[in-house]
Amino acid sequence: MILLQLLANCVRAEPIIYKTLETSADNIALLQAYVGDKLTWRNPHHPWRVDSRFKLTGVPTLICWENDMVKGRLEDQEAHHEHKINGLLSAD
Numbered sequence: 210m211i212l213l214q215l216l217a218n219c220v221r222a223e224p225i226i227y228k229t230l231e232t233s234a235d236n237i238a239l240l241q242a243y244v245g246d247k248l249t250w251r252n253p254h255h256p257w258r259v260d261s262r263f264k265l266t267g268v269p270t271l272i273c274w275e276n277d278m279v280k281g282r283l284e285d286q287e288a289h290h291e292h293k294i295n296g297l298l299s300a301d
Contacts, residue, residue: 219269222289229294244268273297
């Protein structure tokens with residue numbers, strides 16, 4: 210999973226993400242990648258926005274990979290909901 214961080218949404222989501230992952234029975238690797246300051250992130254040509262593996266539109270974004278394929282993702286307005294994170298982790 211990748212957690213991308215920026216300001217208020219990330220401050221709200223980060224403790225919930227960590228708490229949820231710490232209580233999960235699954236063996237999960239969490240990678241945290243930074244998008245830069247607000248001006249850098251707002252650039253429509255930002256590498257995380259244009260890379261076909263990520264296609265980010267907001268942060269934080271949780272992306273769950275399994276066997277080199279995207280299994281699911283939560284966008285910035287969903288990443289702070291514990292039940293959605295659990296759903297992402299248990300999605301088949």
